[in-house]
Amino acid sequence: xxxxxxxxxxxxxxxxxxxxxxxxxxxxxxxxxxxxxxxxxxxxxxxxxxxxxxxxxxxxxxxxxxxxxxxxxxxxxxxxxxxxxxxxxxxxxxxxxxxxxxxxxxxxxxxxxxxxxxxxxxxxxxxxxxxxxxxxxxxxxxxxxxxxxxxxxxxxxxxxxxxxxxxxxxxxxxxxxxxxxxxxxxxxxxxxxxxxxxxxxxxxxxxxxxxxxxxxxxxxxxxxxxxxxxxxxxxxxxxxxxxxxxxxxxxxxxxxxxxxxxxxxxxxxxxxxxxxxxxxxxxxxxxxxxxxx
Amino acid sequence: xxxxxxxxxxxxxxxxxxxxxxxxxxxxxxxxxxxxxxxxxxxxxxxxxxxxxxxxxxxxxxxxxxxxxxxxxxxxxxxxxxxxxxxxxxxxxxxxxxxxxxxxxxxxxxxxxxxxxxxxxxxxxxxxxxxxxxxxxxxxxxxxxxxxxxxxxxxxxxxxxxxxxxxxxxxxxxxxxxxxxxxxxxxxxxxxxxxxxxxxxxxxxxxxxxxxxxxxxxxxxxxxxxxxxxxxxxxxxxxxxxxxxxxxxxxxxxxxxxxxxxxxxxxxxxxxxxxxxxxxxxxxxxxxxxxxx
Amino acid sequence: xxxxxxxxxxxxxxxxxxxxxxxxxxxxxxxxxxxxxxxxxxxxxxxxxxxxxxxxxxxxxxxxxxxxxxxxxxxxxxxxxxxxxxxxxxxxxxxxxxxxxxxxxxxxxxxxxxxxxxxxxxxxxxxxxxxxxxxxxxxxxxxxxxxxxxxxxxxxxxxxxxxxxxxxxxxxxxxxxxxxxxxxxxxxxxxxxxxxxxxxxxxxxxxxxxxxxxxxxxxxxxxxxxxxxxxxxxxxxxxxxxxxxxxxxxxxxxxxxxxxxxxxxxxxxxxxxxxxxxxxxxxxxxxxxxxxxxxxxxxxxxxxxxxxxxxxxxxxxxxxxxxxxxxxxxxxxxxxxxxxxxxxxxxx
Numbered sequence: 001x002x003x004x005x006x007x008x009x010x011x012x013x014x015x016x017x018x019x020x021x022x023x024x025x026x027x028x029x030x031x032x033x034x035x036x037x038x039x040x041x042x043x044x045x046x047x048x049x050x051x052x053x054x055x056x057x058x059x060x061x062x063x064x065x066x067x068x069x070x071x072x073x074x075x076x077x078x079x080x081x082x083x084x085x086x087x088x089x090x091x092x093x094x095x096x097x098x099x100x101x102x103x104x105x106x107x108x109x110x111x112x113x114x115x116x117x118x119x120x121x122x123x124x125x126x127x128x129x130x131x132x133x134x135x136x137x138x139x140x141x142x143x144x145x146x147x148x149x150x151x152x153x154x155x156x157x158x159x160x161x162x163x164x165x166x167x168x169x170x171x172x173x174x175x176x177x178x179x180x181x182x183x184x185x186x187x188x189x190x191x192x193x194x195x196x197x198x199x200x201x202x203x204x205x206x207x208x209x210x211x212x213x214x215x216x217x218x219x220x221x222x223x224x225x226x227x228x229x230x231x232x233x234x235x236x237x238x239x240x241x242x243x244x245x246x247x248x249x250x251x252x253x254x255x256x257x258x259x260x261x262x263x264x265x266x267x268x269x270x271x272x273x274x275x276x277x278x279x280x281x282x283x284x285x286x287x288x289x290x291x292x293x
Numbered sequence: 294x295x296x297x298x299x300x301x302x303x304x305x306x307x308x309x310x311x312x313x314x315x316x317x318x319x320x321x322x323x324x325x326x327x328x329x330x331x332x333x334x335x336x337x338x339x340x341x342x343x344x345x346x347x348x349x350x351x352x353x354x355x356x357x358x359x360x361x362x363x364x365x366x367x368x369x370x371x372x373x374x375x376x377x378x379x380x381x382x383x384x385x386x387x388x389x390x391x392x393x394x395x396x397x398x399x400x401x402x403x404x405x406x407x408x409x410x411x412x413x414x415x416x417x418x419x420x421x422x423x424x425x426x427x428x429x430x431x432x433x434x435x436x437x438x439x440x441x442x443x444x445x446x447x448x449x450x451x452x453x454x455x456x457x458x459x460x461x462x463x464x465x466x467x468x469x470x471x472x473x474x475x476x477x478x479x480x481x482x483x484x485x486x487x488x489x490x491x492x493x494x495x496x497x498x499x500x501x502x503x504x505x506x507x508x509x510x511x512x513x514x515x516x517x518x519x520x521x522x523x524x525x526x527x528x529x530x531x532x533x534x535x536x537x538x539x540x541x542x543x544x545x546x547x548x549x550x551x552x553x554x555x556x557x558x559x560x561x562x563x564x565x566x567x568x569x570x571x572x573x574x575x576x577x578x579x580x581x582x583x584x585x586x
Numbered sequence: 587x588x589x590x591x592x593x594x595x596x597x598x599x600x601x602x603x604x605x606x607x608x609x610x611x612x613x614x615x616x617x618x619x620x621x622x623x624x625x626x627x628x629x630x631x632x633x634x635x636x637x638x639x640x641x642x643x644x645x646x647x648x649x650x651x652x653x654x655x656x657x658x659x660x661x662x663x664x665x666x667x668x669x670x671x672x673x674x675x676x677x678x679x680x681x682x683x684x685x686x687x688x689x690x691x692x693x694x695x696x697x698x699x700x701x702x703x704x705x706x707x708x709x710x711x712x713x714x715x716x717x718x719x720x721x722x723x724x725x726x727x728x729x730x731x732x733x734x735x736x737x738x739x740x741x742x743x744x745x746x747x748x749x750x751x752x753x754x755x756x757x758x759x760x761x762x763x764x765x766x767x768x769x770x771x772x773x774x775x776x777x778x779x780x781x782x783x784x785x786x787x788x789x790x791x792x793x794x795x796x797x798x799x800x801x802x803x804x805x806x807x808x809x810x811x812x813x814x815x816x817x818x819x820x821x822x823x824x825x826x827x828x829x830x831x832x833x834x835x836x837x838x839x840x841x842x843x844x845x846x847x848x849x850x851x852x853x854x855x856x857x858x859x860x861x862x863x864x865x866x867x868x869x870x871x872x873x874x875x876x877x878x879x880x881x882x883x884x885x886x887x888x889x890x891x892x893x894x895x896x897x898x899x900x901x902x903x904x905x906x907x908x909x910x911x912x913x914x915x916x917x918x919x920x921x922x923x924x925x926x927x928x929x930x931x932x933x934x
Contacts, residue, residue: 017390017490018390018391021387021390021391022387022391022394024383024384024387025384025387025388025391025394025398025402028380028383028384028387028398028402028461029398029401029402031458032401032402032404032405032458032461032462033401035416035419035420035458036416038419038420038427039416039419042419050425051424051425052425053425054422054424054425054426054427054430055419055425055427104311104312104315105312107308107309107311107312108308108309108311108312108313110308111304111305111306111308111309112305112309113298114298114299115298115299115300115301115304115305115308116298116299116300117298117305117306120305123309123313126313126316127312127313127316130316130320131572132565132568132569132572133320133324133565133568133569134515134519134568136519136522136541136544136564137327137519137541137544137561137564137565137568138320138323138324138327138561138565139544139545139548139549139561140327140544140548140549140554140557140558140561141322141323141324141326141327141330141558142319142323143549144323144326145318145319145322145323145326146319149318160315160319161315161319163315163319164315164316164318164319164320165320166316169312180670180672182668182669182670182671182672183672183674184298185637185639185659185666185668185672186666186668186672186673186674186733187674187685188299188638188639188658188659188660189637189638189639189659189660189664189665189666189686190660190685190686190689190733191660191686191689191690192660192685192689193299193301194299194301194304195304196689197299200674200685201674201676204676205674205675205676207676219406219407222409223407223408223409223410223412224409225409225410225411225522225523225526226522226523226526226545230549241409241411241412241523244409244411244412244414244415244527245411245526245527245531247415248415248418248527248530248531249530249531259419263419266412266415266416269409269412270407270408270409270412273407273408273409274404274407274408276407277403277404277406277407278400278404281399281400281403285403285466285470288463288466288467289466289467289470
């Protein structure tokens with residue numbers, strides 16, 4: 001017995017458990033990754049090749065050509081929905097939505113947490129109830145409201161109704177409540193009023209939280225589909241994600257559908273939010289997992 | 294509220310105003326409008342409406358197509374929730390185990406979070422292309438004649454697969470963060486008390502993850518009900534026909550395309566009640582979640 | 587410089603809980619007063635009312651000659667040191683100390699000078715450009731002190747400032763704070779639950795219990811003449827022995843019939859005897875019998891734990907006196923015995 005244990009030094013033994021773990025993880029990663037890789041590769045080969053062979057694991061030479069078509073050629077009737085235009089609109093929606101939401105949410109959360117307000121609880125519940133009903137279930141009447149306000153095909157019509165939900169308000173309320181009580185007391189004794197406290201202390205303290213919220217809201221805004229589909233009917237207002245529908249429709253019917261162009265637009269629609277999520281991963285994960293507690 | 298909140302009267306009102314105004318105009322009004330018009334029958338040519346009481350609701354519940362869609366939504370929700378949770382849990386447990394490459398795996402497994410649902414649907418279209426889609430070919434290899442957009446079951450399978458693919462990252466992030474928040478001392482105690490890794494998982498890790506799991510269950514049901522709109526819309530290429538669709542998609546089709554405002558509103562209200570029930574349920578669980586930790 | 591006067595100050599929370607019952611006292615200019623009591627006794631509420639962080643339900647509060655009930659905390663000319671220091675985590679030590687001055691529109695060169703002066707006084711000069719997260723507990727404590735002293739306030743308020751420090755640092759900071767207060771001569775109110783801090787730092791102690799003032803007095807008065815059973819048991823470590831007894835015509839009998847001898851008192855019936863452990867002497871014969879069950883060795887002295895009249899009893903003996911567990915005889919100087927009413931717990 002003693003000899004046997006002596007021979008089996010831990011260094012030599014193969015850790016089957018770890019190999020199993022890695023196998024599962026690699027398979028999982030491939031499952032997530034391969035579809036995108038295939039789509040990316042199709043943007044580099046001639047459209048005819050795709051029809052003949054389908055997506056291949058090879059890199060072709062058509063990327064520049066497809067890029068040119070995707071970004072600067074329009075496919076619609078008015079000629080306004082070039083890739084550049086849609087990319088711009090997507091950024092306006094993503095950034096405008098994120099900034100607007102954070103600003104309004106921080107203000108409201110500040111009022112609810114840091115002021116002696118008789119109807120603070122009422123205000124909280126009025127705001128909070130919006131968490132209950134996603135935009136999707138009240139989409140038609142919301143559309144009518146925007147229509148009546150004459151905000152169809154405008155950026156404000158696109159952005160403001162999306163802000164009417166309390167996710168970020170709730171998140172900042174939770175965060176503000178976790179800020180030590182004594183900080184506002186010390187600041188008051190130090191002679192800081194509500195505005196000073198907010199700007200000098202609370203906003204700098206919330207920097208990470210603001211960043212995390214920005215990432216989540218940017219991705220959320222960028223990825224909006226149903227709402228832009230209804231609100232924007234003019235092609236120069238299309239976002240990339242909204243444009244996907246039109247892109248898929250152009251694949252129908254034609255003899256040689258422009259797969260390269262369409263797929264490249266899809267990749268461009270994916271790229272900015274994915275890049276943000278990957279580069280600011282730790283903030284994003286923190287924001288996501290803490291916002292819903 | 295903080296103990297020593299500011300007592301300025303006008304400032305909190307100013308701070309809350311933007312949020313409250315936006316919510317009133319773009320949330321409460323449309324939501325109220327949806328409830329209201331669910332009791333009316335809209336003239337198809339826009340000439341006024343008639344009060345019909347609960348007729349829209351009774352019509353719906355008696356409608357076999359609506360029941361078919363409801364049944365599909367139920368099956369779809371169960372499948373998407375189960376598979377995305379189960380796969381994500383497996384991957385999270387493995388990712389929590391490995392020492393090397395943990396960060397890389399995390400990145401590879403979570404980036405799909407940032408992909409917009411319709412773009413995910415678009416990738417699905419490419420994968421399941423009738424003539425050359427890699428997954429269509431794979432299915433064909435096993436003798437499965439996969440016809441996306443024509444065969445009900447095939448289309449449904451593609452919807453489930455794409456929806457699961459899109460949802461794994463969120464679940465993975467939450468499960469991993471849940472696993473990582475299990476105190477080291479608890480893991481070490483379990484290591485001493487139970488020699489079997491599987492036993493440890495089911496006896497210690499799994500119960501400690503239960504709060505995260507409950508929470509994700511609600512999130513996933515909500516996702517399957519509402520956020521999959523873009524996936525469904527892209528996969529059926531905007532042509533519902535005899536294809537499977539979810540309840541939310543039907544609200545859109547009936548209301549926006551079919552101009553059946555009353556019926557569509559009644560569907561919205563039914564969905565509102567559903568979400569409301571889910572949220573109440575979720576808050577019961579969040580209450581418990583606080584006791585857990 | 588200021589004295590602080592409370593006239594029938596009372597605090598009732600909106601939910602009806604009375605946190606502080608009507609309390610009146612006056613703190614003299616330059617005095618160091620400690621509010622002490624168990625958690626929930628209202629000491630923090632009292633301090634926060636003085637700071638202006640909590641509304642006063644009834645009564646008036648004067649700082650200096652001014653009634654300040656409705657004055658904003660910033661305008662009360664006070665400075666406060668918090669239990670968790672409440673340093674602004676995103677500001678450097680310098681900015682933390684200067685923030686209050688900046689908000690009062692103090693000229694930049696004067697801020698500079700005052701911060702330098704405070705940093706010197708508190709040995710913080712090398713840390714001025716650091717963030718609070720890069721400091722040790724004791725250093726953070728000093729920054730909090732610095733923030734208070736640069737303002738030259740009329741009144742210092744301390745809310746359990748040492749309770750987040752380890753025991754050794756606590757002793758050191760206790761001395762530093764006391765010395766600083768002596769030097770600056772600023773009226774100070776200090777809240778703590780630690781009776782050692784109260785005894786060692788205070789000019790006068792205010793003992794609170796259940797929102798009520800139990801006793802106000804110098805540390806020595808509080809220790810030797812506790813006004814109630816509560817004060818007797820709260821102040822002093824080990825606490826005063828409190829045993830049930832009956833007095834009939836000056837004769838003291840313990841609960842189980844043991845006679846303790848005679849006392850010069852007019853009290854009759856059921857009482858509680860309060861005896862400080864150090865007022866008990868071991869005698870070879872003629873005393874009351876006690877069985878010592880356990881000995882705590884504390885170096886300079888020992889604590890003998892036993893039972894007297896069936897109730898726990900502690901004796902403090904100096905290190906030179908050898909003692910073994912077992913039966914011993916004790917005697918108590920009758921003058922050192924405090925008598926409390928058995929029912930009300932008040933001093934007789």
